[in-house]
Amino acid sequence: MKYNWNNYHTHTFRCKHAEKDAADYARHAAELGMTRLGMSDHAYSPGEVSHPTHMDFDMAEDYVRACREADGLCGVRVLCGLECDFAPEDVSFFKEYYLGELGMDYLIGSVHGLKNHPELLNPFSPQPFGIKELRLYTDLYVGLIESGIFTFGGHPDLFGRPLEVSENHMGWTPEAASCSREIVDAAKAHNLPLEINTSGYARSRERNIPFAIFPRREFWEIAADAGIRVLINTDAHSVANLDADIEPAFALVKELGLKRVELGDDGKPAEAAQ
Numbered sequence: 001m002k003y004n005w006n007n008y009h010t011h012t013f014r015c016k017h018a019e020k021d022a023a024d025y026a027r028h029a030a031e032l033g034m035t036r037l038g039m040s041d042h043a044y045s046p047g048e049v050s051h052p053t054h055m056d057f058d059m060a061e062d063y064v065r066a067c068r069e070a071d072g073l074c075g076v077r078v079l080c081g082l083e084c085d086f087a088p089e090d091v092s093f094f095k096e097y098y099l100g101e102l103g104m105d106y107l108i109g110s111v112h113g114l115k116n117h118p119e120l121l122n123p124f125s126p127q128p129f130g131i132k133e134l135r136l137y138t139d140l141y142v143g144l145i146e147s148g149i150f151t152f153g154g155h156p157d158l159f160g161r162p163l164e165v166s167e168n169h170m171g172w173t174p175e176a177a178s179c180s181r182e183i184v185d186a187a188k189a190h191n192l193p194l195e196i197n198t199s200g201y202a203r204s205r206e207r208n209i210p211f212a213i214f215p216r217r218e219f220w221e222i223a224a225d226a227g228i229r230v231l232i233n234t235d236a237h238s239v240a241n242l243d244a245d246i247e248p249a250f251a252l253v254k255e256l257g258l259k260r261v262e263l264g265d266d267g268k269p270a271e272a273a274q
C-alpha cells in the first residue's frame, strides 16, 4: 500500500448489511501492510427491536469477543469500537454500557436518520431531504459533538447529496455552507476530529454524480480553515473494500492542508504520518 494508513471504520456481518468478522478484516489488513485496525459495527440503540441495519442488543458481547480474539492476528492491533446513531437520550446508555461495561476502546458518533423515524432523515432514502431536514441533521450532529462520548464524528458531510436532489441542482447552497460551519465550529470548540469517509466516492459513482457527494469538498474547505483534525476511513462493509478509494481522500487532505490523525493503542486520537 502506498500510504502509511490504518482504517478505524469497519463493519461486520452483525449489522445485517456487511460481511465477515473482525478476524477476516485483520488478516486482510496485514496483507495490505496495515498495523492497526478499528472495528466499528453499527450499534444497537436503546428500544430497538430488530433494527434492519444495526446489530441486536444480544450481539454486542459476542462482537467484543470477536474483536478481542482478532487482536494481534498477523501482527495487527485490533481496536474494538462501535458506530452509534446519535440521539441525545441514548448518550448515557452508549457511555455506560459500551464504554463502561463492555470496555470498548472508542465510539464513532454518526447521524444516519432520526430515531424511530429513520426514513425522515436518511440521506439515502428517496424521501426529500431539504432545508428542514438539514436543520434537524445539523442540530443532531452538534449534539453528538457536544455529548463528549465520541472519539470522532463519522461522515459529518453525509448531507452532501440530498440537498441537491431535493432542490434539483448540483450546487452547494448557502444553507449547506452555514450548517457546515456550525458543525465545524462545534468540532473545533470540543477538539473533536471529523472523518473523511471514502465510501462516498463509490456512492457517487453508482449514482453517476460527477463529483463526490461525500467527502464533500466544500465542507472540508470550511474544516481546513478551522484547523479541524481528520481521519481518513473507508467505512468498509466488505473485506475487499477495506482500503477502497483512500487515494482521492489523501489528495484532498494534502491539497487543503488538513491535519490527519489516527487512533493510538489506547483508542485516542494520535498524530498520523502526514
Ligand SMILES: [Zn+2]
Pocket (backbone or CB within 6 Å): 083, 110, 112, 154, 155
Ligand atoms: Zn455511517
Ligand SMILES: [Zn+2]
Pocket (backbone or CB within 6 Å): 009, 011, 083, 235
Ligand atoms: Zn459505517
